[in-house]
Amino acid sequence: MVKPQKDVFWKALVYTIIVFVLGVFAGYLLEESRVNKINDNFQQLLIEWDDAEAQLNYYQLLDEDFCDLAIQQNLKFGDEIYQRGLKLEEYESANRFLDELDLEKKKYNLLKTKFFISSKTIKEKCDADYEFVFYFYLDTPEFETKEKQRVVSRVLMDLKYELGDEIILMPLAADMDIGVINILVEKYNVQEYPTVIIKENIKITGVHSVDELMEFF
C-alpha cells in the first residue's frame, strides 16, 4: 500500500497560505498606496479650498476691482477638483480590496457642491460670464446606464475642452446620499440618469453630441 504522503498536503497548505497571504498583502499595499495618494491629494485640495474660501470672503469685503482675480482663482480651483475627480474614478476601477474610496468620493462630491455655492456667489457678485454645467450620474448604475454615462462623461469632457473657462463642469453622483446633492436633484427634478443641466435651467437627458450641447451656449 502506498502510504498517504500527509506531509505533501501540509506543505501544499503552507505554501498556499504563504502565497495567498503574500498576494493579499501585496494587493492591500498597492491599493492602500492609492488610497493614501487620494487622501494626500484630498488634504491638499482641502487646503486649496480653505484658501479659495478665505479669498472669496476677503473679496466680498473688497470692491469689484478684484473680481477678475477671484474668478480666475475660482476657475483654477474648479479645474483642479475636476481633474482629481477623474483620477479618483481611475483608481476606483482598479481597486478590489479596499472600499475606502467610497468615503473619498463622498468627500469630493461634498467639496464640489461647496465649490458650486462659492462659484455661484462670485458669479452673482462679479457678474462672471461662466456657466454651470451639472452632470448628474449614478455611482452604481446598471449595465447599459454605465456605458451611457461613460459616453456622456466623455462628451462633457470634450465640451469643457471646447469652452474652457466659459463653463464650470460639476459631475455629481446622485446616489451617494449627500443632502445637498439630493436638494439639487429635487430642484432640477432629475428622474433619469445621466442628466445634464446647462445654465441651471436647461435639462438634457440621454446622449447628445458636443455640437448639440454647444448650441446652448
Added chain:
Amino acid sequence: MESRVATVFPKISVLIPAWNEEKTISKTIRAVLDSDYPRDKLELIVINDKSADNTLEEMKKFKDEVTIIDNEENLGKAGSLNKAIKLATSDIIAVVDADSYPNKESIKQMVAYFEEEGVGAVTSAILVKNREKRLEKLQAVEYAIIAWTRKLLQFIEGIYVTPGPLSMYKKEAMLLDGGFDTKNLTEDIEMTWKVLKYGYKVRIDLNSKVYCSSPKTLRVWWKQRLRWNLGGLQTMIKYRRLIFNPKYGMMGLFVVPFFITTFFLSLLGLSVFFYILFKKIFQSYFMTKYSYIAESSFLRADALNLNANVFALFATLLIFFGILYLIYSQKYVEGKKIGVRDIPLFALYLLIYLTLYPFVLVHSMWRFIVTKKFEW
C-alpha cells in the same frame, strides 16, 4: 533527470493490440524487436482485432518472432489485451500501441523501476512522431508538458494514467478485478486507477521515450479528446467512492479529488471566460451605440487605465510561471534548445490550443449525459 539501471532482466511480454493498423504495425513490431533488451527475455504478442485491412498480413511478416492472436470477432482494445494477458508467460507485461515506436533503450530503462518495492506500473515519456502540421507541432508541445507534469506528480504518488503508447505493469496487478475494463473508453486510465487503488506505486521514466502518431486534423483531434474525457468521466464515476478515503492512500486523497477538481475547474473557467466575454461584447455594443449617437470616437486614450488591479497582476504572474513551466518541460523532456523561433508556437499553444480544452469538456459532458453506450 532521474535514471535507473536494471540489475536484473526479468522476462517481459510485450502486447501490441491492433485494429486497422496496416500502415504502422510493422514499424511498431520492428521498433520493439530492435530494443536493446535481451532478446531471449522478450516475448512479443500481437493481436489483430478483426481488422478490415491488411494488418494481419503485416503481422505475419514477423511470424517467426512474434505470437499472433487473430480475433474472430472485434473485442476492442481492452478485450484484446485481456485475451493476450492470459497467454503471456511473463510477470511483467508491456503494452504498446500499434502506432507507437519505443526507443531502443526504453524497455530496459523502464524495467529498472520494478526493482523498487511496491511498483505496479511504469510509464514512459510519450512524444509526438509526426510534426509537420501546426496541429501536430502543438500536440508535440502538449505531450512534453504532460510528460513533465507526470514526472512531478510522481513525487506525490499522483500519476493517474499510464498511457497506451508504452506502459509496463506487473501481471498480478493487471489481473486484479479481471484485467482491463472493456466498457471503459480509456482503459489505460482505468487500469492505472485500479493499480493505485490496490496500493501499487506508479512510476514514469522520462528517459524512456515512445513516439506515437498524433491526430492530423482538428476533427480527429476533437474525437480523440472526446474519448479521453468520456473515459475519464467513466473512470471518475467508477471510483467515486474512493474520494478522500485515506484507506486508498494518495489515490483517495489526491488522484480522485485532483481529477474531479480539474474537471469542475475547467467548467468554472469556461463559465467565467464566457461571462467576461459577453460582458465585454455588451459593453462594446452599448459603448459603440452611444458613441455613435454622441458622434464621439469609440476608442480614446483616456480609456486606457494603467492602474492594474491586483487580480490582473496576479494573472500576469500566473502567465509568467505558465510560460516558465512550458519552457522547462520542452527543455527537459524533449531536450530542446528553446529559441525565439519557438515563441509563435508557444503563444499559439497558450492562447488558442489550451482554450479548446474546456469546449471539448463541455461536449464530453453533454455526450456523457445523452449517450447510453460508449464506443471508440
